[in-house]
Amino acid sequence: MKGLSLTRLEVSATLWNSVKRRMVSNIPPELFDKRTKYGPKSTWFNDPALDEAAAKQQVRISPSTLLYSGKSSDGKSHILTSAQYLHRELPVRLAHRVADFRQLPFVVGCDESIAEVHELYVRAFHILNKFSPIENFDGEQKYSKVVSALLDDFRNVVTTLAEGFKDSRKYMPNGSLKEFLDRTLKSRLGIRLLAEQHLALHEDRPNFIGIININMNLRKTVERWAEFTRDLCLNKYGKAPQVKISGHVSATFPYIVQPLDYILPELFKNAMRATVEHHWNEEGETLPSIHVTLANNDIDFVVRISDRGCGVEHQHLPHIMDYHYTTASLFYSDSRKEDGGYMDDFVSLTNPGATRGPMHGYGFGLPTSRAYAEFLGGSLKLESLQGVGTDVYLRLSHIDGPKESIRI
Secondary structure: OOOOOOOHHHHHHHHHHHHHHHOOOOOOHHHOOOOOOOOOHHHHOOOHHHHHHHOOOOOOOOHHHHHHOOOOOOOOHHHHHHHHHHHHHHHHHHHHHHHHHHOOOHHHHOOHHHHHHHHHHHHHHHHHHOOOOOOOHHHHHHHHHHHHHHHHHOOOHHHHHHHHHHHHHHHOOOOHHHHHHHHHHHHHHHHHHHHHHHHHOOOOOOOEEOOEEEEEEHHHHHHHHHHHHHHHHHHHHOOOOOEEEEEOOOOEEEEEOHHHHHHHHHHHHHHHHHHHHHOOOOOHHHOOOEEEEEEEOOOEEEEEEEEOOOOOOOOOHHHOOOOOOOOHHHOOOHHHHHOOOOOOOHHHHHOOOOOOOOOOOOOOHHHHHHHHHHHOOOEEEEEEEOOOEEEEEEEEEOOOOOOOOOOO
């Protein structure tokens, strides 16, 4: 090194030492003869195994395939088949993500939080890619333990990415941040659903095949998150609006509940916060209610959430689905913020396994929900009635509809 200039390798090494201190593995050590350590060269230099995997196409499967292949006549061979599919597929998907990280501007990739997530993907790829072929149930059990531990290692990825891009997004070309985060979050959801589906096949739960609820009651699912979010709102504010549900309240159908467990509390959080903030001087009993309308048909289902929180102002509406865009600081004084008036821990409380730490203020909740909805063959749209309130439309495709619309 000459003078104060740093080479690419030296910058990478410095980053790796920082990341290494923060990264805690949950992989059971007894599963490996030797714990592999990956340093900065895995991030910045050619890796033939990773490059080879990244050149392969993903093999995405439909939820209906997961549904109908989740049982077998002998009660266990489907678990071995599932593990063998993951053994082939997960390294490819992880390699695609690493390739995407390597395309980031160098100054962005040098951010400590982004480098941490990058190395998590590199490390997970090598652990799974080097795992021996799964030929029996002993190998399957070891593989499942590794997958379970890696899922736990990745539990904070969304929050870590939000932290990293908060400052470094200014170095991203226009539009490229949304494209990168959409791809990353959609891929992350797909990987988690496939992995959790396999792990859940070991369980025998009534009305479930893996993580698929074969008879999900839409009203009860919505009601559960409405009540939970309302309880949190009461604890934060001392008051909360009522939630009234109408429409196709008897609708039941097979569905994967996990994405709804992220999206619904995020939407209810926004609706309740807007209602309370814009009717601050009203008592809880006189707060305008939040109205939820359910609609179900052969192709898809829709959840409309309508609040009377005065709507989103015109200047904010075009950006409301942008990453890192938030209107959280527009309403109250600093003293009321310190009292926790913004329900800033909602997403972390409702989704502890997915997004540890407060997501409020990062501006990731709505765009992440939109990305998840699109991944599931649907959409998330918002209509603002300025001065009155907001209607949010969550439309999702059925997983057993007349035509295939989703592949995970």
